[in-house]
Amino acid sequence: MRLVPQLIVRLGGDIRLAMILLFGALTVVSVIPFAIFRALQGDWVAAAVDTLMVLTMVGNASFAWMTGRTVLAGSINAVVVSATCAVLPGVLGMAGLFWIYTVLLANFMLAPRWLAVSCGLLILVGALMTAPFPNAMAATAFVVSTALVMLYAFIFASLTEYQRQRLVGLATRDPLTGVANRRSMEVELADVLRSHQEQAQPAALAVVDLDHFKRINDLHGHDAGDRVLQAFAQLVEHCIRKRDRLFRFGGEEFVLLFPATDREGARAALEKVQRELRENLMGPDGPVTVSIGAALLAPGDDWPAWLARADQALYLAKRSGRDQVRFDDPRPSPGERRLHLVMPGSG
Numbered sequence: 001m002r003l004v005p006q007l008i009v010r011l012g013g014d015i016r017l018a019m020i021l022l023f024g025a026l027t028v029v030s031v032i033p034f035a036i037f038r039a040l041q042g043d044w045v046a047a048a049v050d051t052l053m054v055l056t057m058v059g060n061a062s063f064a065w066m067t068g069r070t071v072l073a074g075s076i077n078a079v080v081v082s083a084t085c086a087v088l089p090g091v092l093g094m095a096g097l098f099w100i101y102t103v104l105l106a107n108f109m110l111a112p113r114w115l116a117v118s119c120g121l122l123i124l125v126g127a128l129m130t131a132p133f134p135n136a137m138a139a140t141a142f143v144v145s146t147a148l149v150m151l152y153a154f155i156f157a158s159l160t161e162y163q164r165q166r167l168v169g170l171a172t173r174d175p176l177t178g179v180a181n182r183r184s185m186e187v188e189l190a191d192v193l194r195s196h197q198e199q200a201q202p203a204a205l206a207v208v209d210l211d212h213f214k215r216i217n218d219l220h221g222h223d224a225g226d227r228v229l230q231a232f233a234q235l236v237e238h239c240i241r242k243r244d245r246l247f248r249f250g251g252e253e254f255v256l257l258f259p260a261t262d263r264e265g266a267r268a269a270l271e272k273v274q275r276e277l278r279e280n281l282m283g284p285d286g287p288v289t290v291s292i293g294a295a296l297l298a299p300g301d302d303w304p305a306w307l308a309r310a311d312q313a314l315y316l317a318k319r320s321g322r323d324q325v326r327f328d329d330p331r332p333s334p335g336e337r338r339l340h341l342v343m344p345g346s347g
């Protein structure tokens with residue numbers, strides 16, 4: 001991808017990275033002239049402080065761009081610039097105070113809120129100890145204005161974070177059941193494939209489909225069907241491991257992803273899910289069963305192929321009478337018919 005489109009895609013998807021790069025660029029443009037001017041005046045301490053700040057910002061922006069570790073890079077930026085700001089009035093006199101408001105605001109865009117508040121307090125205390133305030137009134141005005149700027153920035157950052165989380169929720173969750181949606185599934189399956197390629201980790205995937213679900217809708221209405229879907233999602237999320245993931249693929253079809261799990265692990269997990277649902281998933285007319293098709297990730301699989309194999313196993317589970325789990329075997333031995341294992345105890 002060319003540089004500008006790549007830049008737009010990455011910055012559009014990661015606001016903290018965008019702020020770190022912007023902050024780095026603005027620091028270079030705004031601080032370098034001061035560093036040169038102070039060096040020309042023979043004020044070597046101030047020139048060195050300015051240069052150190054520029055180097056830190058540029059280094060951190062490169063680090064954030066290359067590693068994606070934007071919280072760490074933004075936090076380092078906030079701490080370094082705030083520490084500099086705290087002593088700046090001691091070096092520059094009252095002129096050092098003018099930079100403080102910019103840094104107080106920038107900290108909330110670069111670092112987590114608790115760190116931005118801590119850095120703000122550091123600046124406040126440092127400036128109070130080092131700035132040559134002409135009188136107590138000037139010092140009081142400084143404290144009040146600094147506190148107000150921090151308060152506004154804190155409220156703004158909190159609201160922005162709340163809205164961001166709501167947007168992420170809307171974009172990645174299924175509104176009916178609250179589980180992750182198909183879009184998240186595609187992203188997470190691609191991640192699992194990457195770590196499978198890098199670390200040769202096994203992974204299993206299962207497509208779970210409620211049996212005769214249409215009857216519930218037809219006999220008792222859509223709301224009754226919705227309640228069964230919600231109960232299903234709650235029961236499954238309750239009985240899988242934290243790292244396993246449940247997605248709503250569409251309608252009454254769900255996908256379960258088991259990262260770092262081999263065949264035996266997947267078999268045990270699916271037995272548990274099936275047992276939990278058999279015992280506790282109730283529709284208006286009694287227990288609701290599920291059919292499950294599972295597949296282990298095989299070398300050379302992309303995620304649609306992996307999912308298609310699990311779906312094929314589900315199809316066989318349905319055709320064989322429902323209420324059962326079937327595994328697809330990705331590597332039948334030469335000349336052998338593709339083997340579909342029916343789990344013990346399943347229908």
Ligand SMILES: Nc1nc2c(ncn2[C@@H]2O[C@H](COP(=O)(O)OP(=O)(O)OP(=O)(O)O)[C@@H](O)[C@H]2O)c(=O)[nH]1
Binds near residue numbers: 217226251
């Ligand atoms: N209540 C409700 N129903 C839904 C939702 N999404 C899809 N459905 C219904 O799910 C039903 C799926 O029907 P089918 O594909 O025939 O599946 P089934 O009746 O479970 O039959 P088998 O899968 O073969 O056991 C359809 O009636 C859809 O309208 C939803 O969000 N809420």
